[in-house]
Amino acid sequence: MGPHPAVAAIRLAVRRVLHDVLTDLTQHTGQTLPGRRAGSETPSSEARGRGRTALVTDGDRPLVLVACSGGADSMALASALAFEAPKLGLRAGGITVDHGLQAGSDLRAAEVVARLTALQLDPVESVAVRVGRDGGPEAAARDARYAALDEAAERLGAAAVLLGHTRDDQAETVLLGLARGSGIRSLSGMAEKSGGTGAGSGTGRYRRPFLDVDRQTARKACMAQSLAVWDDPHNADPAYTRSRLRHEGLPALEKALGKGVVEALARTAQLSRDDADALDAWAAQADVSVRDEAGQLECAKLYALPPAVRRRVLRRAVVAAGSPAGSLFARHIEEVDRLITGWRGQRAINLPGRVEAQRQGGRLVIRQG
Numbered sequence: 546m547g548p549h550p551a552v553a554a555i556r557l558a559v560r561r562v563l564h565d566v567l568t569d570l571t572q573h574t575g576q577t578l579p580g581r582r583a584g585s586e587t588p589s590s591e592a593r594g595r596g597r598t599a600l601v602t603d604g605d606r607p608l609v610l611v612a613c614s615g616g617a618d619s620m621a622l623a624s625a626l627a628f629e630a631p632k633l634g635l636r637a638g639g640i641t642v643d644h645g646l647q648a649g650s651d652l653r654a655a656e657v658v659a660r661l662t663a664l665q666l667d668p669v670e671s672v673a674v675r676v677g678r679d680g681g682p683e684a685a686a687r688d689a690r691y692a693a694l695d696e697a698a699e700r701l702g703a704a705a706v707l708l709g710h711t712r713d714d715q716a717e718t719v720l721l722g723l724a725r726g727s728g729i730r731s732l733s734g735m736a737e738k739s740g741g742t743g744a745g746s747g748t749g750r751y752r753r754p755f756l757d758v759d760r761q762t763a764r765k766a767c768m769a770q771s772l773a774v775w776d777d778p779h780n781a782d783p784a785y786t787r788s789r790l791r792h793e794g795l796p797a798l799e800k801a802l803g804k805g806v807v808e809a810l811a812r813t814a815q816l817s818r819d820d821a822d823a824l825d826a827w828a829a830q831a832d833v834s835v836r837d838e839a840g841q842l843e844c845a846k847l848y849a850l851p852p853a854v855r856r857r858v859l860r861r862a863v864v865a866a867g868s869p870a871g872s873l874f875a876r877h878i879e880e881v882d883r884l885i886t887g888w889r890g891q892r893a894i895n896l897p898g899r900v901e902a903q904r905q906g907g908r909l910v911i912r913q914g
Contacts, residue, residue, distance in 0.1 A: 549769035551762045552625075555755070559625040559707070562754040563609065563633050565738075566705045570607060607704040608636045611666070612694055615641065615657040615775035618709035621763040622755065624770055626707060627664040639666040640697045640706070642690045643673040646682075646779070653775060660773060672697060683785055684871075691740070698750055710735055710753045713760040716810035717790050719817075728875055730821045734814030759807070828857030842909040847885045856882055859909075863896055866911045872897035884909060 547553060611626050613619040623639055630637035639661035643654040654671040661669045674689040676682070698706050715734045722731025740751035755763060767774050783789050798806045831854055835846040842862060847855050859881050864870050868877075873896070880894045884904045893903035893914075901914040 549766065551765035552769050554758060554762055555621050555625040555766045556628055558754040558758055559622065560629045560633075562705075562707065562737075562752045563626075563629055563635060566607070566609060566752065567633060567635070570704055606634055606636045608638055608701060609705050609707060610638045610640050610694075610698060610701065610703045611661075611707045612690075612709070613639050613641050613657055613661060614709075614777065615653060615660065616709070616777060616780075617764040617767045617774040618711055618714075618755065618760060620660065620772050620774050621766040622707055622709040623661055623664055623666065624766070624772060625754075627666055635704075637666050638668045638701065638703070639664075639670075640694060641671050642693050643671055644676050644686050644689065645673060646676060646686065656775070668701060670697060683787065695740075695750075703750075705752050706740075706750055708751055708753050709755055709763070711755045711758055711760045711763060712811045713791075713795075713807055715756050715814050716795065716807040717787055719810045719814050720790060720794065721787065726875060729817050729824070732813060733818035733821050734811075736818065756811070824853055824857060828854050828861060831855075832858050832861060837908070842911070844885050844888070844904060844907050844909055847909065852882075855885065859885075862909075862911045863900055863902065866898075866900045867913045868896050868898040868900040881909075881911075 548556070609626065609630055611619065611623045613623050626637045639658075641654050641657040641661070643650050645651075647653075651671075651673070654673075658669050658671050672693045674693045676689045677685045679685055679688070694706055697703070718734040719732055722734070725731060735753060735756065736749070737753050737756055738749035738751070739753075740749050764774070766772075779785060780788055781792065783792075795806065831850055835843055835850065835858060837843055842858075847858065850858065856878050860873065860878050863873060863878070863881065877894075877896050881896070881902045884891060884894065884902060888904060891904075893901045895901060895914070899914050900911065902909065902911045904910070
């Protein structure tokens with residue numbers, strides 16, 4: 546008798562991502578990974594004959610970490626990683642981040658470490674962070690979390706870090722982007738692969754195996770495996786925008802439009818990402834053609850570009866000048882764009898990061914003030 550359908554679903558999702566990690570590592574290094582035949586997706590016959598998945602010490606095997614809060618999504622992910630990684634000659638470890646935002650958060654982190662260790666993940670660590678205030682509580686906590694995960698991945702030499710975002714999370718992210726009016730990139734939601742570079746890999750460090758898996762499936766997988774989970778009270782706190790969207794907004798949409806809203810939003814994310822990637826590539830090529838010999842942006846050439854491409858070129862230039870990408874919104878780029886399309890002698894535009902954009906002699910000058 547096979548595993549519970551929910552357990553099978555999460556394991557399949559993780560297996561696919563781990564194969565991608567191995568493929569990326571092989572392509573980046575140009576070498577066959579330890580314990581694997583060139584061009585093979587399974588352990589070598591010699592390894593199987595010895596009842597092992599690799600013929601090397603643990604320290605030689607690529608390490609994949611799971612970021613785990615102790616919730617159902619990340620515990621399901623941890624269990625699937627623990628099951629699949631050894632079969633592919635990979636080490637599996639876990640990191641839990643203690644944000645220090647709730648009483649007893651250190652005890653919760655210790656419990657998560659114990660649960661991950663019980664799944665035979667190694668190494669397993671708890672990392673405490675201090676959450677700032679920039680961008681609001683949700684953004685500040687996210688920034689602190691990713692900084693801690695980046696540091697742990699670098700220190701441990703991890704090839705990848707798996708995140709437990711589900712299809713439901715993706716739908717929420719799309720709606721939040723729509724509410725901000727930030728353009729097609731925001732509607733593209735979270736990427737399956739993003740972030741820094743893993744050890745020995747030229748690809749995104751962060752992988753999200755569950756973007757095609759719904760939240761209910763992850764919870765069922767935990768129940769089927771008798772995995773204890775922790776439900777973060779912040780996820781039900783109406784003080785947080787995502788919480789209100791999850792418990793009020795999405796249910797209202799499904800009541801008004803019928804079932805399938807989450808799936809439709811997830812599809813929208815993928816379609817939007819494909820379009821946004823194509824436009825970004827076009828903008829990268831156009832960026833070279835709209836500059837003079839001194840590297841200055843020429844307003845006439847910018848004006849001739851399609852608006853979607855021009856705004857991307859402008860955004861690239863503003864970020865390159867020192868404006869933080871996370872603080873740069875559509876309204877900022879629209880103001881800069883008006884220096885090209887609606888020039889009436891406007892004064893310089895002040896942008897986040899003390900960056901200034903102004904038009905001078907037919908050139909658009911963007912620099913830190």
